[in-house]
Every structure is written in structure tokens, then in C-alpha cells.
Amino acid sequence: MSTVMVCDDSPLARETMRRNVATVPGVTRVLAAASGEEALARWPVERPSLVLMDVRMPGLGGTESARRLLALHPEANVIMVTVAEDADGVARAVTAGARGYVVKDASREELAATVVQSLTDAQGRRAPAAAGAPSGGAAPTLTERELQVMNGMSRGRSNAEIGKELYLSEDTVKTHARRLFRKLGAADRAQAVAVGFRWGLVR
Structure with missing residues (x-):
């Protein structure tokens, strides 16, 4: 039984993702936040199992919102929602503790897989491999x-x-x-x- 918070300043994008996440097995409640500021204010009250945070939003912005949320609540489980190739925003959020990302144009199946993996791994305090984290073993050797x-x-x-x-x-x-x-x-x-x-x- 999990609660997911969708944070996006676009009403259409927010509602579309909310509906898609609501169909994911194991998700019993989906909250919607229109800004990073709202997500920060509501997290301590709602304590969602997962936050899907848009990287680019007016005001505080998704990356800074994720950084502040994780600084205040290290146990928070955050996945960034980004356009393809937005490596900088994703990288900064990951260094702050976000567990990975999903692209905005991901299919419903891809989104569902990321959410399920994130929720499952969060229970074991592991970062989700599907969202860009190592799944164990030695680090790859790079030149x-x-x-x-x-x-x-x-x-x-x-x-x-x-x-x-x-x-x-x-x-x-x-x-x-x-x-x-x-x-x-x-x-x-x-x-x-x-x-x-x-x-x-x-x-």
C-alpha cells in the first residue's frame, strides 16, 4: 500500500501522470503538487512513499526542491521527471540523494516499471537499478x-x-x-x- 506524490507545474502533465500512476499495482493513493514549494510543505504531513518531481519548474525548481526535501528528510524517496538529455538537472538531483529519473515521454509501461521498482527498492533501502543506480558488484572499469x-x-x-x-x-x-x-x-x-x-x- 503506497502513496505517490506527483509534482509538476503543468496541470495537464500533472493530471496525466497522476492518472497513469494511479493504475500502478500497489499504489493506493496519488497526490498532486503544483510546485516544489507545495511538495516541501506537504511531504511531512502526507509522507508519500515516492515523490515524482519535475526537474524544471518556476520558483524553487525541481532540483533545488529535491535537494531541500532530502536534506530535511533523508528517508524521502525521490525520482526526478525530466526531458531527455537534461543531464545537468538529473546529476545535481542525484548528488543530493534522488534515486534516479524517468523521462517525461516515457510510456505508461515504462513509468509503471520505474514506480514499482522505486517503491520495492525503497522498502529495502536500495536505490532502483531501473532508475540509474548500480545493482551490485564492482564498479565498471572506465578508461x-x-x-x-x-x-x-x-x-x-x-x-x-x-x-x-x-x-x-x-x-x-x-x-x-x-x-x-x-x-x-x-x-x-x-x-x-x-x-x-x-x-x-x-x-
Whole structure:
């Protein structure tokens, strides 16, 4: 029996996600918050099992809201909701304690899988592998170049900008990025950075 809070400033996005989450097995109640400030105020009262927090919102913003929530309540379970390629916002939230992310255009099935995994793993105090956290074992071995590329990604740099910093062509950076994704089991930049932070490969 779990309660999920959906925090998004867009009424349409908020209601769509609320309806989708309400169909997830094990979720008995879905709360809706229109801002990070509202989520911070309501969390101590409602104490939801999971907060789905939009990264980009006016006012306090999702990343800062997640940081403050987790600083006040380390036991909170937060998953960031983001547009694809928003590596910087995800990375900052993950360093603050968010357990991962889900993209806004994820299918209902993908969203459900992330919610179920997050709720299940939160009960065991483990970060959800589906949301960009290590699932056990040794950290992957990355080359110096791969670490440099991931560090550039964590700072929100484009492949071209990373190439200029490292004196590499953009195509070469893309090659390193593909190898990096494969080693980390990541589908995109945001997930690679999230996994990197979880493993302590990015600081």
C-alpha cells in the first residue's frame, strides 16, 4: 500500500501522470503538487512513499526542491521527471540523494516499471537499478578518456564542447560516449551521469 506524490507545474502533465500512476499495482493513493514549494510543505504531513518531481519548474525548481526535501528528510524517496538529455538537472538531483529519473515521454509501461521498482527498492533501502543506480558488484572499469567524457556530460557540455576541451573530434567523443553507455548499461547521457554519480565515478 503506497502513496505517490506527483509534482509538476503543468496541470495537464500533472493530471496525466497522476492518472497513469494511479493504475500502478500497489499504489493506493496519488497526490498532486503544483510546485516544489507545495511538495516541501506537504511531504511531512502526507509522507508519500515516492515523490515524482519535475526537474524544471518556476520558483524553487525541481532540483533545488529535491535537494531541500532530502536534506530535511533523508528517508524521502525521490525520482526526478525530466526531458531527455537534461543531464545537468538529473546529476545535481542525484548528488543530493534522488534515486534516479524517468523521462517525461516515457510510456505508461515504462513509468509503471520505474514506480514499482522505486517503491520495492525503497522498502529495502536500495536505490532502483531501473532508475540509474548500480545493482551490485564492482564498479565498471572506465578508461581515462571515458571518465573525462562523462565528467563533461555531468557539467552539461555538448559532445562538440567536450571535444574542444579534450582536443578530440566530435565523432571521437561520440565513440567514447557509446562505449561509456555500454559499460554503464545506460540508454542516454542523463542515465550515464546518474549511474556515474551512484558509483562515485563523477564528483
